Amino acid sequence: MQVLNRQERNISFMWFLLFFIITVALFVLAIFFNYQVPVRENASLRKELNTFRQEQAFQAEFVQKLDKVKHNLDSINLPNQNANYMDQVIAASLADMRNSIPKDVVTHYALYDNIVQNCLSLQQTKQQLRELQNAQQSIAGLKEQVMDLNSKLESKSRDLDNCRQMLLLNSRGGR
Secondary structure, eight states, rough: OOOHHOOOOOOOHHHHHHHHHHHHHHHHHHHHHHHHHHOOOOOOOHHHHHHHHHHHHHHHHHHHHHHHHHHHHTTTSSOOOOOOHHHHHHHHHHHHHHHHHHHOOOOHHHHHHHHHHHHHHHHHHHHHHHHHHHHHHHHHHHHHHHHHHHHHHHHHHHHHHHHHHHHHHHHHTTT
């Protein structure tokens, strides 16, 4: 004996099975994304945190080096300093700082590069200032020489005028 509506029952069962599988798949998919997405997000956030920590470490090191360069730049024009040696130390420090900037870790490479370039420019300006101070001392010495020579010239000019007047008097008196 067979059921009269067997085909309808089979079709209904297939529809039920299809919807059941879709529903279970949605639950499994939701659970998968609930666990898988946060894991990937956590990995991404850990990577960002690691990059941030590396940049923070680089910044701390960069600031220490910058403080040393600043101290050297401040003391380079003081008396009894070997300016040439200090210039070499500063140039080496700035080159080291520029070469140590990691392009993949820092977010603003140009910022650090500009800081190094500004320090280099300040160093060159201090060199020019030292040269100008030497030139000012030379100018002051030359001005003293000019004043001395002008006074000697004026004295000789007076002597010459006196000699001319004496010659003129002698030539009138001898007639």
